Amino acid sequence: MKGIYKGYIHLNYKPSENDLVCEFRIEPAKGVSMRMASEAVAAESSVGTWTDVKTAGPNIMRKAAKVFYIKPPCVRIAYPSELFEAGNMPCILSSVAGNVFGMKELNNLRLEDIHWPEWLMKSFKGPLYGIPGVRKILNVYDRPLCGTIIKPKLGLGWREHAKVAYEAWCGGIDIVKDDENLTSQSFNKFEERVTETLRLRDKAETETGERKMYMANVSAETNEMIRRAKFVKNAGGEYVMVDILTVGWAGLQTLRDANEELRLVLHAHRAGHAAMTRNKRHGISMLVIADIARLIGVDQLHIGTAVGKMEGPKKEVIELGEEIEKGFLMEKGHRMSEQWRHLKPVFAVCSGGLHPGHVPTLVRMLGNDIIIQAGGGVHGHPKGTRAGATAMRQAINAVMEGKTLSEYAKMHKELKAVIDKWGWVK
Amino acid sequence: MKGIYKGYIHLNYKPSENDLVCEFRIEPAKGVSMRMASEAVAAESSVGTWTDVKTAGPNIMRKAAKVFYIKPPCVRIAYPSELFEAGNMPCILSSVAGNVFGMKELNNLRLEDIHWPEWLMKSFKGPLYGIPGVRKILNVYDRPLCGTIIKPKLGLGWREHAKVAYEAWCGGIDIVKDDENLTSQSFNKFEERVTETLRLRDKAETETGERKMYMANVSAETNEMIRRAKFVKNAGGEYVMVDILTVGWAGLQTLRDANEELRLVLHAHRAGHAAMTRNKRHGISMLVIADIARLIGVDQLHIGTAVGKMEGPKKEVIELGEEIEKGFLMEKGHRMSEQWRHLKPVFAVCSGGLHPGHVPTLVRMLGNDIIIQAGGGVHGHPKGTRAGATAMRQAINAVMEGKTLSEYAKMHKELKAVIDKWGWVK
Numbered sequence: 068m069k070g071i072y073k074g075y076i077h078l079n080y081k082p083s084e085n086d087l088v089c090e091f092r093i094e095p096a097k098g099v100s101m102r103m104a105s106e107a108v109a110a111e112s113s114v115g116t117w118t119d120v121k122t123a124g125p126n127i128m129r130k131a132a133k134v135f136y137i138k139p140p141c142v143r144i145a146y147p148s149e150l151f152e153a154g155n156m157p158c159i160l161s162s163v164a165g166n167v168f169g170m171k172e173l174n175n176l177r178l179e180d181i182h183w184p185e186w187l188m189k190s191f192k193g194p195l196y197g198i199p200g201v202r203k204i205l206n207v208y209d210r211p212l213c214g215t216i217i218k219p220k221l222g223l224g225w226r227e228h229a230k231v232a233y234e235a236w237c238g239g240i241d242i243v244k245d246d247e248n249l250t251s252q253s254f255n256k257f258e259e260r261v262t263e264t265l266r267l268r269d270k271a272e273t274e275t276g277e278r279k280m281y282m283a284n285v286s287a288e289t290n291e292m293i294r295r296a297k298f299v300k301n302a303g304g305e306y307v308m309v310d311i312l313t314v315g316w317a318g319l320q321t322l323r324d325a326n327e328e329l330r331l332v333l334h335a336h337r338a339g340h341a342a343m344t345r346n347k348r349h350g351i352s353m354l355v356i357a358d359i360a361r362l363i364g365v366d367q368l369h370i371g372t373a374v375g376k377m378e379g380p381k382k383e384v385i386e387l388g389e390e391i392e393k394g395f396l397m398e399k400g401h402r403m404s405e406q407w408r409h410l411k412p413v414f415a416v417c418s419g420g421l422h423p424g425h426v427p428t429l430v431r432m433l434g435n436d437i438i439i440q441a442g443g444g445v446h447g448h449p450k451g452t453r454a455g456a457t458a459m460r461q462a463i464n465a466v467m468e469g470k471t472l473s474e475y476a477k478m479h480k481e482l483k484a485v486i487d488k489w490g491w492v493k
Numbered sequence: 494m495k496g497i498y499k500g501y502i503h504l505n506y507k508p509s510e511n512d513l514v515c516e517f518r519i520e521p522a523k524g525v526s527m528r529m530a531s532e533a534v535a536a537e538s539s540v541g542t543w544t545d546v547k548t549a550g551p552n553i554m555r556k557a558a559k560v561f562y563i564k565p566p567c568v569r570i571a572y573p574s575e576l577f578e579a580g581n582m583p584c585i586l587s588s589v590a591g592n593v594f595g596m597k598e599l600n601n602l603r604l605e606d607i608h609w610p611e612w613l614m615k616s617f618k619g620p621l622y623g624i625p626g627v628r629k630i631l632n633v634y635d636r637p638l639c640g641t642i643i644k645p646k647l648g649l650g651w652r653e654h655a656k657v658a659y660e661a662w663c664g665g666i667d668i669v670k671d672d673e674n675l676t677s678q679s680f681n682k683f684e685e686r687v688t689e690t691l692r693l694r695d696k697a698e699t700e701t702g703e704r705k706m707y708m709a710n711v712s713a714e715t716n717e718m719i720r721r722a723k724f725v726k727n728a729g730g731e732y733v734m735v736d737i738l739t740v741g742w743a744g745l746q747t748l749r750d751a752n753e754e755l756r757l758v759l760h761a762h763r764a765g766h767a768a769m770t771r772n773k774r775h776g777i778s779m780l781v782i783a784d785i786a787r788l789i790g791v792d793q794l795h796i797g798t799a800v801g802k803m804e805g806p807k808k809e810v811i812e813l814g815e816e817i818e819k820g821f822l823m824e825k826g827h828r829m830s831e832q833w834r835h836l837k838p839v840f841a842v843c844s845g846g847l848h849p850g851h852v853p854t855l856v857r858m859l860g861n862d863i864i865i866q867a868g869g870g871v872h873g874h875p876k877g878t879r880a881g882a883t884a885m886r887q888a889i890n891a892v893m894e895g896k897t898l899s900e901y902a903k904m905h906k907e908l909k910a911v912i913d914k915w916g917w918v919k
Contacts, residue, residue: 113646113647114648115645116645116646116802116846116868116869116873117802117869118848118869118915119869120644120645120869120872120873121874121876122644122649122878123644123648126648127648130647130648149679149680150674150678152678154714155676155677155717156739157736157739157740157744158713160764160765161676161736161762161765162647162674164768165673165674165736165739166673166764166765166803166845168766168767168768169767169804169845170802170803171802175772178768218548218549219540219541219546219549219553220539220540220541220542221588222540222549222552222553227548231548247587248538248584248587250578251581252576252578253575254575286583286584286587286743287578288580288583288743288746288747288750289715290747291581310583313582313583313584313587313591313741314742314743315583315738315739315740315741315742315744316739316740316744317712317713317714317718317740317743317744318715318741318742318744318747320714320715321714338591338592339586339587339590339594340595341594341595342590342594342604342769342775342777343768343776345775346775346776349768349771350768350769350772350776376542376543376596377597378595379595419595420542442542443542443544443545444544446546446547447546448547449547450547451548452547455547489544
């Protein structure tokens with residue numbers, strides 16, 4: 068194959084502060100050099116096509132993307148600011164995460180990281196609350212937050228749903244979440260569920276003296292999603308959750324815009340991400356998705372667990388936790404440096420196959436600024452939801468007090484029961 | 494690894510007509526059997542989790558998904574209708590294309606096809622125009638439509654953009670399209686581009702006596718996208734295009750809803766699809782994405798070329814063409830049978846590295862009901878855009894008249910010039 072894209076390699080180029088920079092991992096097709104494949108990516112994601120066109124004047128290449136770093140299998144490409152429209156996430160991704168994945172010059176292509184220039188960062192709202200805001204609402208400053216997902220994930224009616232939530236709150240859970248595929252099914256309509264669950268939230272708050280939160284899943288067509296978010300607000304809710312990948316970026320931006328007025332905490336579930344993030348040779352990294360979620364402005368984001376039912380190596384989970392929670396990031400491997408400026412830290416959520424026995428590892432790995440969610444790990448307690456919630460809270464208390472779970476379990480029967488059932492990781 | 498999901502395999506089950514059925518290709522993780530992996534997928538995508546929960550009453554398993562067919566590496570799973578909310582695409586995908594891709598029981602998982610039950614089909618609008626409507630608007634019934642993308646893809650100002658469009662129309666092109674990453678950049682603002690391009694469209698219509706179409710790219714945050722679509726309508730446009738994957742399903746549904754009033758033709762670009770569709774062992778097939786686009790209701794969809802600059806095997810392109818254009822599909826390989834009912838046929842668009850020399854192959858492969866788009870293949874003509882457009886139209890005429898391109902090129906100098914430059918495929 069001959070190289071048909073020319074003029075995109077500038078190894079002496081230093082990106083300007085207004086450039087957007089991407090790191091790609093590239094596996095060229097047979098007979099294609101790394102340089103040729105890199106040029107193909109830079110061309111297709113900026114101003115080029117497969118042949119010379121008569122309409123391209125002498126100034127066009129000023130707007131071309133520049134490959135300025137090649138260290139196989141990785142390359143970095145700098146994109147001039149003119150290529151992008153401020154505040155339009157679909158537009159940006161149609162360039163740098165669009166046609167390039169399908170090019171014949173490559174067998175595999177993975178978008179590993181995006182470095183966002185200040186002018187583009189400023190064009191997105193970012194989190195409304197972030198970690199400090201969420202902690203203030205919950206009035207909990209000194210420990211990980213403790214969440215549960217109502218289980219079974221689908222099947223309970225709205226009355227049962229609300230009762231299970233109530234039991235969880237009374238047992239010690241801070242935040243109750245709908246599961247990612249529960250929206251407004253015939254057996255559990257959104258409005259009835261939200262009204263009843265918030266009614267029992269008030270009861271649980273009175274009885275426990277703690278703030279309690281309910282995250283209703285509003286994922287739907289955009290207008291319906293906004294309507295549901297308003298319903299939650301009017302019903303006295305403080306939180307909504309959204310499946311950011313199945314809803315998509317345009318809808319998420321719209322929800323965030325509407326939230327300037329609604330002032331709800333936005334919880335981001337990442338259902339479906341692994342279709343494009345799991346293969347380490349092709350697709351889009353979760354790091355990039357986490358960046359986008361922080362830019363658009365979710366307050367909480369699932370980052371994996373390293374220890375639960377889902378795939379996701381420890382190193383990646385830690386990296387994601389840093390990416391969304393820190394203000395400044397040093398360059399490290401694929402990850403480029405980033406100064407997050409006005410964008411508040413996003414609360415990292417660990418969820419997926421967790422139980423109290425995982426708490427010590429998660430806190431050691433990610434610190435106190437996490438939300439530990441257990442669904443089966445709460446409702447699977449031999450004595451049921453309330454005891455399971457208590458056991459979760461006990462596990463967190465144990466870690467905060469510097470005690471091992473075995474030690475703490477001696478005096479706390481709810482924790483003991485789950486340690487006996489599922490064990491614990493030191 | 495022990496199997497922790499129980500009760501999801503029913504090999505004697507026959508899906509009811511209200512079930513949604515998925516075909517998955519599964520590669521189990523080491524030490525996991527195909528049965529165990531299938532149960533994990535069925536559980537996580539319906540009502541199950543990794544442990545028994547006390548909240549699951551005896552009726553829950555009535556709503557469970559059922560693995561009814563296992564032929565490694567493929568399995569089919571039937572989902573009861575109660576699991577889904579009518580008309581909510583994010584909800585459906587959060588179930589069947591959500592967490593399952595990340596499960597530890599699998600190394601790879603690909604969602605190959607979805608069979609849509611009538612009740613769910615009815616809950617989506619489907620194409621407003623489809624092939625018959627588009628042909629009526631263009632007043633062209635007997636040949637493939639002929640499109641171009643303005644190139645360079647980014648860089649031209651709005652005045653130049655409109656002029657290039659005018660040249661293309663006058664040369665013989667039916668439909669002019671913005672490129673997927675052109676939205677409203679500083680050097681080419683949406684409103685100015687649309688106004689000027691539609692002004693020159695009117696001029697081209699007068700001069701040629703043919704209908705001419707301009708597809709403005711409205712991809713953006715949902716409300717802005719709808720605002721831009723309205724702007725196009727008010728400016729006298731008949732078409733908009735949208736990057737369906739970077740915009741996302743919630744936004745696309747909203748655009749389609751708004752289109753009940755706007756009555757625009759919706760052209761769907763698939764930028765970014767290959768991040769999840771290209772790997773044949775993991776992710777989501779383009780067939781599934783094409784189904785979703787047809788259900789929500791786009792009128793035109795990119796399906797690949799088999800012969801251009803993008804990856805996409807011939808077999809897959811033909812299959813996609815059938816899937817979106819036919820009313821009934823027989824079961825074939827991964828593809829399940831489908832009766833598309835009220836959902837009009839979607840015009841298949843071939844685009845990506847095409848030139849007039851590809852026209853005979855494309856028509857032989859896909860028939861007359863295609864839109865053949867060439868960007869570089871028009872503007873890269875040695876004599877420029879107008880001659881390139883004429884050459885494209887000549888290639889189509891040649892095929893319609895049953896002549897070879899070499900034969901036709903003898904009497905048509907514009908076609909001859911491109912055959913000399915790029916050759917042609919018999």
